[in-house]
Amino acid sequence: MGMPLELNTMIVTKGREKRVEENLFVLVKEGYRLYPIDIPIDVKKTMDSDSSGSAVIKKVEWENSSTTITYQLVSLNSTN
Amino acid sequence: MGMPLELNTMIVTKGREKRVEENLFVLVKEGYRLYPIDIPIDVKKTMDSDSSGSAVIKKVEWENSSTTITYQLVSLNSTN
Amino acid sequence: MGMPLELNTMIVTKGREKRVEENLFVLVKEGYRLYPIDIPIDVKKTMDSDSSGSAVIKKVEWENSSTTITYQLVSLNSTN
Amino acid sequence: MGMPLELNTMIVTKGREKRVEENLFVLVKEGYRLYPIDIPIDVKKTMDSDSSGSAVIKKVEWENSSTTITYQLVSLNSTN
Numbered sequence: 001m002g003m004p005l006e007l008n009t010m011i012v013t014k015g016r017e018k019r020v021e022e023n024l025f026v027l028v029k030e031g032y033r034l035y036p037i038d039i040p041i042d043v044k045k046t047m048d049s050d051s052s053g054s055a056v057i058k059k060v061e062w063e064n065s066s067t068t069i070t071y072q073l074v075s076l077n078s079t080n
Numbered sequence: 081m082g083m084p085l086e087l088n089t090m091i092v093t094k095g096r097e098k099r100v101e102e103n104l105f106v107l108v109k110e111g112y113r114l115y116p117i118d119i120p121i122d123v124k125k126t127m128d129s130d131s132s133g134s135a136v137i138k139k140v141e142w143e144n145s146s147t148t149i150t151y152q153l154v155s156l157n158s159t160n
Numbered sequence: 161m162g163m164p165l166e167l168n169t170m171i172v173t174k175g176r177e178k179r180v181e182e183n184l185f186v187l188v189k190e191g192y193r194l195y196p197i198d199i200p201i202d203v204k205k206t207m208d209s210d211s212s213g214s215a216v217i218k219k220v221e222w223e224n225s226s227t228t229i230t231y232q233l234v235s236l237n238s239t240n
Numbered sequence: 241m242g243m244p245l246e247l248n249t250m251i252v253t254k255g256r257e258k259r260v261e262e263n264l265f266v267l268v269k270e271g272y273r274l275y276p277i278d279i280p281i282d283v284k285k286t287m288d289s290d291s292s293g294s295a296v297i298k299k300v301e302w303e304n305s306s307t308t309i310t311y312q313l314v315s316l317n318s319t320n
Contacts, residue, residue, distance in 0.1 A: 003166065004164065004165075007165055009162070033162065089201065218303065220301070222277055222299065
């Protein structure tokens with residue numbers, strides 16, 4: 001037994017992020033996930049897409065088998 | 081570099097817990113700490129004291145270099 | 161995606177440990193597991209059995225989707 | 241108390257890696273560090289340098305307050 005965790009090194013939004021403020025987003029993911037906080041990491045729309053930008057996670061919450069992250073977008077990659 | 085974490089296998093309250101409801105407590109700890117969630121773990125007043133009971137962490141929040149846990153006391157050891 | 165991990169707060173041997181030296185044992189577990197190292201933790205034969213003693217993990221290795229721990233038994237609970 | 245850990249999302253070699261085979265390297269880092277295994281991550285010479293390539297960690301060992309990783313270089317960025 002033990003507690004299942006998933007170590008994540010980037011944010012994959014699947015388009016489910018909610019904008020809270022200007023550059024601040026909230027995203028809920030299934031299960032308990034370990035993300036680096038206060039460190040710039042890549043943001044992608046899907047696992048296989050290119051990086052759409054860079055973000056810093058400001059808050060991580062674990063509850064009821066889900067993980068809620070609040071992140072600040074710090075740079076955007078142009079897509080053309 | 082990287083993100084400093086501390087793996088914790090028990091709750092050490094140092095008497096700083098706040099009661100929220102009947103058996104539900106909130107405790108703020110310095111730094112980012114990894115606790116097992118949804119699993120019974122020991123509760124102690126200090127590192128060196130005997131276990132004062134058993135609790136299940138229901139929520140873990142990481143923000144601003146601190147960790148807030150919400151836990152439910154599930155058993156109490158009598159101390160006399 | 162990400163890397164699946166399991167946070168473990170005790171050692172459950174299922175009788176599969178191998179004795180290396182006097183009090184030193186090696187145990188292989190499936191998957192990548194995070195154990196506290198250099199800290200006394202409970203040893204159990206099965207999830208539901210009582211603690212059979214206390215051990216300190218000296219080494220953790222992750223490779224090929226399995227975790228190998230080397231631990232030193234530091235105390236034994238009598239069982240009669 | 242607990243067990244101090246550092247979550248790492250890339251490999252920073254500081255030029256201390258040892259080549260074991262063709263594309264296989266071993267690197268020893270201070271302290272216990274959590275790295276994603278079996279997943280491509282960036283390799284850098286220093287924290288502030290550009291990525292020098294991409295690698296997949298094949299093995300992680302924790303012992304005596306240090307972490308030894310064995311990684312396979314899977315791509316190299318040209319530097320001119």
